[in-house]
Amino acid sequence: MYDLLIRNATIYDGxxxxxxxxxxxxxxxxxxxxxxxxxxxxxxxLDADGLVACPAFIDIHSHADLNILAKPTAPNYLKxxxxxxxxxxxxxxxxxxxxxxxxxxxSKNSTGGAVPEDARFQWTWRGFGEFCRLVExxxxxxxxxxxxxxxxxxxxxxxxxxxxxxxxxxxxLVNLLDDALREGAWGVSTGLFYPPGCFSSEAEMDAVFRLxxxxxxxxxxxxxDESDFVVECVAENIALARRWGFPLQISHHKASGRxxxxxxxxxxxxxxxxxxxxLDVAWDAYPYHASSxxxxxxxxxxxxxxxxxxxxxxxxxxDTRTALRREMLENPHSIFPRESPPESIMIANCPALPRDQGxxxxxxxxxxxxxxxxxxxxxxxxxxGGDARAIFFAMDEEDVAYVISRPGxxxxxxxxIADPADDGAPHPRVFGTFPRFLRHFVLERNLLSLGEGIHxxxxxxxxxxxxxxxxxxxxxxxxxxxxxxxxxLDGGPGFGEPPRFAEGIVHLFVxxxxxxxxxxxxxxxxxxxxLKTSTGT
Numbered sequence: 001m002y003d004l005l006i007r008n009a010t011i012y013d014g015x016x017x018x019x020x021x022x023x024x025x026x027x028x029x030x031x032x033x034x035x036x037x038x039x040x041x042x043x044x045x046l047d048a049d050g051l052v053a054c055p056a057f058i059d060i061h062s063h064a065d066l067n068i069l070a071k072p073t074a075p076n077y078l079k080x081x082x083x084x085x086x087x088x089x090x091x092x093x094x095x096x097x098x099x100x101x102x103x104x105x106x107s108k109n110s111t112g113g114a115v116p117e118d119a120r121f122q123w124t125w126r127g128f129g130e131f132c133r134l135v136e137x138x139x140x141x142x143x144x145x146x147x148x149x150x151x152x153x154x155x156x157x158x159x160x161x162x163x164x165x166x167x168x169x170x171x172x173l174v175n176l177l178d179d180a181l182r183e184g185a186w187g188v189s190t191g192l193f194y195p196p197g198c199f200s201s202e203a204e205m206d207a208v209f210r211l212x213x214x215x216x217x218x219x220x221x222x223x224x225d226e227s228d229f230v231v232e233c234v235a236e237n238i239a240l241a242r243r244w245g246f247p248l249q250i251s252h253h254k255a256s257g258r259x260x261x262x263x264x265x266x267x268x269x270x271x272x273x274x275x276x277x278x279l280d281v282a283w284d285a286y287p288y289h290a291s292s293x294x295x296x297x298x299x300x301x302x303x304x305x306x307x308x309x310x311x312x313x314x315x316x317x318x319d320t321r322t323a324l325r326r327e328m329l330e331n332p333h334s335i336f337p338r339e340s341p342p343e344s345i346m347i348a349n350c351p352a353l354p355r356d357q358g359x360x361x362x363x364x365x366x367x368x369x370x371x372x373x374x375x376x377x378x379x380x381x382x383x384x385g386g387d388a389r390a391i392f393f394a395m396d397e398e399d400v401a402y403v404i405s406r407p408g409x410x411x412x413x414x415x416x417i418a419d420p421a422d423d424g425a426p427h428p429r430v431f432g433t434f435p436r437f438l439r440h441f442v443l444e445r446n447l448l449s450l451g452e453g454i455h456x457x458x459x460x461x462x463x464x465x466x467x468x469x470x471x472x473x474x475x476x477x478x479x480x481x482x483x484x485x486x487x488x489l490d491g492g493p494g495f496g497e498p499p500r501f502a503e504g505i506v507h508l509f510v511x512x513x514x515x516x517x518x519x520x521x522x523x524x525x526x527x528x529x530x531l532k533t534s535t536g537t
Contacts, residue, residue, distance in 0.1 A: 001040065001041050001042060001043060002026040002027060002028050002033055002034075002038070002040055002041070002042035002043070003027050003028055003029060003042065003043050003044065003512065004026070004027040004042055004043070004044050004045075004046065004479075004509075004512070005024060005025075005026050005027075005038060005040075005041075005042035005044070005045045005046070006024060006025040006026075006027075006045075006046045006048050006053060006481070006483070007024045007045060007046065007047055007048060007049075008022070008024070008047055008048050008049040009022070009023065009024065009025065009048035009049075009051055009052070009053035009483065010022055010048075010051065010052050010053065011023060011025065011035065011036075011052075011053045011054070011473065012052060012053070012054040012450065012451050012454045012455075012473075013035065013054070013055075013459075013472055013473040013474065014054055014055040014454060014455060014458035014459035014462070014471050014472040014473055015455065015459050015472055016452075016455055016459070017451065018449045018450075018451030018452050018455075019451060020052075020450075020451065021035075021036055023035070023036045023037055023038070024036070024037065024038040025038070025053060025473060025481065026038040026040065026042065027479040027481075027509070027512050028512075029479075029512055030478055030479055030511040030512040030513075031476060031477070031478060031479055031512065032473060032474065032475055032476065032477050032478070032479050032481075033475060034475055035473050035474060035475065046483075046507065048483050048507075050485065051483045051484065051485055051506055051507075052450070052454075052483065052484055052485075052486055053473070053481060053482070053483045054454045054458060054473065054481070054482060055083075055454075055458040055459065055462075055470065055471050055472055055473055055477075055480055055481065055482070056081060056082065056083025056084065056458075056470075056480035056481055056482045056508060056509070056510060057080065057081045057082045057083065057084075057434045057457045057458060057482060058082070058083070058084045058085075058086070058457060058458060058461040058462055058465075058467070058470065058471055059077070059082050059084070059085040059086065059412055059413050059415075059433075059434075059457075059461075060086050060249075060284050060410050060411075060412045060461040060464065060465065061086065061089050061220070061251050061252060061284050061286075061412030061413065061414050062077075062085035062086060062087050062089065062412070062413060062414075062415060062416075063087065063089060063090070063092075063414070063415060063416040064077065064085045064087050064142070064144070064415075064416060064417050065087035065088055065093060065094050065135070065144065065146060066087075066092070066094065066416055067416055067417050068087075068135055068138075068140055068144065068417060069134070069135070069138065070417075071417040071418075071419065072138045072139065072140050072141060072525060073140075073141040073521070073525055074140060074141040074142045074417045074527070075141070075417075075418075075419050075501070075521055076415075076417060076418045076419065076430055076431050076501065077141070077142050077417065078141055078142065078505075078508055078510075078515045078516055078521060079431070079501040079502055079505055079516065079521065080413075080431070080432065080433060080434045080435060080502050080505065081434055081435070081482040081484060081505045081508055081516075082142060082413075082434060083142055083143055083470070083480035083482070083508065083509075083510045083515075083527075084142060084143040084144075084145060084467070084470055084471075084480065084527075084530070085142055085143070085144060085145065086145040086146075086147060086186060086412075086461070086465060087144055087145065087146050087147065088146050088147035088148055088149050088152075088185070088189055089147065089149070089189045089220060089222070089251060089414070090149070090151075090189060090190075090191035090193075090194065090222040090251065091149045091150045091151030091152070091189050091190045091191025091192070091194060091197045091222065092149040092151050092152055092189075092191060092194075093128075093146065093147060093148050093149035093152045093189070094131050094152070095125060095126070095127060095128040095130065095131035095132075095148070095152065095180070096126065096127055096128055096148070096152060096153050096156045096176045096179075096180065097123070097125060097126050097127075097131070097152070097156060098155050098156035098157070098159065127179065127183070128146070128148055128179065128180035128183050128185060129179075129180075129183035129184070131146075132144075132146055132183070132184065132529045132531065133529075135529050136528065136529040138525075139525040139526075139527070140525060140527040140528075140529070141510070141515060141524075141525045141526075141527050142510065142527040143470070143480070143510065143511070143527045143528050143529075143530050144527065144528070144529045144530065145186050145465060145467065145530050145532075146184070146185055146186065146529065146531075147185055147186050147187045147188065147189050147218075147220060148176075148177055148180035148181070148185040148187075148188055148189070149188075149189050149190075149191070150173075150177065150188055150189065150190045150191070150197060150200075150208060151190070151191050151194065151195075151196055151197045153173050153176040153177050153180075154173055154196050154197070154200065154204075155196055156176060157169050157172045157173045157176065158196075159306075160195065160196055160305065160306055160307045160310075161196070161199070161305065161306065162195075162196075162199045162301075162302065162305040162306075163199075164199075164200075164201040164203075164204065165200075165201065165204050170203065170204050170207050171207075173204070173207070173208070174207050174208060174211050177208065177211060178211055178215070181211075181215055181217055181532075183531070184531025184532050184533070185217075185531075185532060186218060186465055186466070186532045187212075187217050187218030187219060187220055187247075187249075187532075188208065188211075188212055188217055188218070188219055188220075189219075189220040189221065189222070189251075190205075190208075190219065190220075190221045190222065191221075191222040192205075192221065192222070192223065192224040193222050193223065193224055193225065193226070193297075194222070194297070195301055195304045195305065198224070198301050199301070199305070209240055209243075209244040209246065210244060212244060212246035213244035213245040213246045216245070216246065216247065217246060217247075218246070218247045218248075218249055218465070219240075219241070219246045219247065219248050219249065220249040220251050221237060221248070221249070221250060221251060222251050222252070223236075223237060223250065223251075224236075226252075226253075226254055226255065226256050227255065227256040227257040227260050227333070227335075227339050227394070228257065228259070228260060228332075228333045228339070229333075230254075230255045230256075230260060230263055230264075230267060231263055231266050231267055231270070234250065234267045234270050234271065235270065237250060237281075238270065238271070238274045238279065238281060241274075241279050241280070241281055242274075242277075242279055246280075247280040247281075247282075248279070248280065248281045248282070249281075249282050249283065249284065249464070250271070250281070250282070250283040250284075251283075251284060251412070251414070252284060252285060252286055252291070252412065252414050253267070253283040253284065253285050253403055253409075254285065254291070254395050254399065254400070254403070255267070255395065255396075255399055256291065256339060256340075256392070256394035256395055257338075257339040257340075257394055258394075258396075261396040261399055262396075262399065263399075264399045264402055264403050265402065268402070268403065268406050271283060271408075272406075275408075282408060282410065282464050283403075283408070283409060283410070284409065284410040284411065284412040284461075285400065285403045285404060285409055285410075285411065285412070286411065286412060286413060286414050286429050286433055287400065287404060287411060287429075287433060287436050287437040287440065287441055288395075288400065288427070288428065288429055288433075288436075289393065289395040289396060289397045289399075289400050290346075290391050290392060290393045290394070290395065290427065290495065291391070291392045291394060291395070291414075291427075292348060292389060292390065292391045292392065292414075292426075292427035292429070293389065293390070293392075294388070294389055294390070295345075295347070295381070295386075295388040295389065295390040296308075296311065296381070296386055297335060298328075298335050298336035298340070298345075298377070299311070299324065299328075299336075299381075300324060300327050300328065300331075300334075303315075303324055308385070308386050308387070311386055312381075312382060312385065312386055315378050315381060315382055316382065321378055324378075325371065325374045325375065325378070328374060329370055329371065329374060335392075336374075336377065337370055337373065337374065339394060340392045340393075340394050341362070342360065342361040342362035342364075342365050342373060342377075343360060343361075343362040344392060344393045344394060345360065345361040345362075345390050345391070345392055345393075346358065346359070346360055346361070346390060346391040346393070346425070346495065346496060347359055347360075347361060347364070347388055347389075347390055347391075347425075348388075348389045348390055348391050348424055348425055348426050348427060349388060349389040349423065349424030349425070349426060350384050350387070350388040350389075350424070351384075351387060351423065352383065352384040352385050352387060353380075353383060353384045353388075354423060354424075356384075356388075357423070357424045357425050358424075358425035358496045358497075361377075361390070364376075364380060365377060365380070389424070389426070391427050391495060393495075401441065401445065401447060404437075404441050404447060404448075405441075405447040405448065408460075409456065410456055410457070410460050410461045410464060411433065411434065411437050411456050411457050412433075412461075413429050413430075413433035413434070414429060415427070415429050415430045415433065416430065418430045418431065418499065419499075420498070420499045420500050420501060422499060424499075425493075425495075425496050425497065425498065425499070426499055427495075428491060428492055428493050428494060428495060428497075430492075430499070431491075431492035431493060431499060431500065431501055431502055432490075432491030432492030432493070432502045433491075434457055434502075435484075435489045435490060435491045435492070435502040435503070435504050435505070436491025436492070436502075437453065437456075437457065438450075438453055438454075438484075438486070438489055439489040439490065439491055439504075440491065441453070443486060443489070450486070458471045458472070459471045459472050466532070467530070470530075478511055478512075479509055479511060479512035480509065480510055480511065481507075481508070481509045482505060482507070482508045482509075483505075483506050483507040483508075484504050484505050484506060485504050485506055486504070488503055488504040489502075489503070489504035490502055490503035490504055503519070505519065506518060506519055510524075510526045510527055511526045511527070511528065512526070513526035
């Protein structure tokens with residue numbers, strides 16, 4: 001007898017097969033027993049007439065690990081139909097851990113403070129394996145595929161300092177990364193755009209890349225630059241993959257800045273040629289024309305050395321402040337005010353100044369010369385303690401559509417765990433990435449067929465990660481299954497709107513257990529920490 005029999009569903013199996021099958025899916029325990037025609041009885045039968053059934057979505061680029069201990073149910077992911085998230089991205093992971101203060105500093109600069117500082121009492125681990133065991137013990141709502149962040153490992157070795165690592169420290173860094181890979185990390189992520197990754201020397205990174213090549217471990221990178229030098233950075237990463245022989249994943253690929261519109265056509269052709277050459281390269285993107293990260297990325301890298309308190313001290317020092325302002329105004333490649341002027345920046349979250357959440361930075365700073373507005377920006381950073389996440393409207397919608405339409409593009413959220421009760425006006429991707437992708441780019445714009453669109457968020461990311469028992473509907477695979485109503489798919493809030501869950505996900509099963517029933521969250525937490533093995537998991 002089956003535990004669950006889903007009848008009358010329009011089934012897409014997550015593979016490259018774009019055709020749908022009308023039939024049934026049988027589940028026994030945490031495993032799919034049959035797909036298509038299912039004989040036998042079941043303890044529960046679910047009529048899925050009018051619904052699409054497919055593998056639960058896989059988020060290839062998630063920061064859910066940063067607050068999974070504070071929000072283990074992961075409600076926003078479940079309401080998006082997500083059953084599995086690949087975490088530890090952009091060079092930041094929750095382990096290996098040096099000090100909590102150093103990880104808070106890393107989180108402030110790279111994710112706008114996604115690591116909750118009020119959870120200090122839970123910080124009882126140091127190693128990668130310890131953290132994974134702790135997450136398993138709290139029973140997460142989604143499956144966690146952890147990667148290890150180069151920035152976190154570097155911080156554990158040398159703190160948040162700018163100085164190049166010496167030979168002994170480089171060896172310690174590589175050993176920490178190697179230990180994590182041995183303990184089941186799915187790869188190593190880098191965030192060379194952020195401190196402390198941007199402080200890394202060539203010798204340091206060569207040692208990291210040598211390890212990745214030797215272990216054939218996935219390298220997921222938030223590149224050094226995604227704007228004026230995006231073409232050069234894609235070329236750099238392709239060359240590194242060629243030299244060292246590791247699989248490459250370019251995270252949230254885009255071209256930021258008005259003057260860089262259209263460059264993705266060049267970079268996508270570069271990636272296609274690299275694949276034709278036989279290199280193992282891939283990429284992902286989110287379905288929005290705005291990015292989101294900590295507001296402090298608007299400052300020069302040197303302003304961020306040493307963490308938040310050191311940064312604030314620099315902004316209080318008149319001489320340093322003058323030098324920073326001059327650097328920002330004279331550098332033709334600066335984020336603020338060049339690539340992203342105040343008119344293109346929205347404050348998403350600012351605990352110290354909640355009145356500014358959802359406002360454009362231009363409204364906060366007012367009119368004036370670039371010098372005057374930069375000075376007011378420094379004052380505002382001091383007033384909010386440098387603790388704010390922002391949304392940057394720096395991409396072109398048609399560039400985003402072009403990347404999504406190209407063969408091989410995987411969709412990721414680049415998001416964290418959240419709940420509508422949270423404060424602020426977060427980027428809509430937090431609540432709506434996957435429903436928006438299907439609604440807007442697949443069903444409305446017809447850039448992809450529904451079968452291909454589903455493949456991009458199920459079977460394709462599973463194959464990329466080497467995940468063999470999820471992302472497809474077949475007998476023997478794990479029973480991660482989503483049923484959604486295409487006519488009701490809705491991507492949640494718009495920019496600047498109060499947070500709310502997405503709509504259209506009717507049922508979601510994670511490891512055979514109902515996580516969403518009739519559009520409502522259940523109390524189950526049936527996710528697992530899935531560690532990398534020699535044969536996948």
